[in-house]
Amino acid sequence: xxxxxxxxxxxxxxxxxxxxxxxxxxxxxxxxxxxxxxxxxxxxxxxxxxxxxxxxxxxxxxxxxxxxxxxxxxxxxxxxxxxx
Numbered sequence: 001x002x003x004x005x006x007x008x009x010x011x012x013x014x015x016x017x018x019x020x021x022x023x024x025x026x027x028x029x030x031x032x033x034x035x036x037x038x039x040x041x042x043x044x045x046x047x048x049x050x051x052x053x054x055x056x057x058x059x060x061x062x063x064x065x066x067x068x069x070x071x072x073x074x075x076x077x078x079x080x081x082x083x084x
Contacts (some may be wrong), residue, residue, distance in 0.1 A: 003033040
């Protein structure tokens, strides 16, 4: 798992511009995201597989139902950069 904050935006602005602490983004943030499975196991005492399954269910629900007013939903698709 790699958080692609370089291409993410917060209120239409690039994340590194909004969160000016680039060292934190590149070290602590990435490490935290990459170790989240182990953190879930430590916190729950169970595998993080259920979390992944719940994420799939939530994504399908969001893709097949209207997003409530005032709420938001985002999803990413992995690409090799060819874009068609």
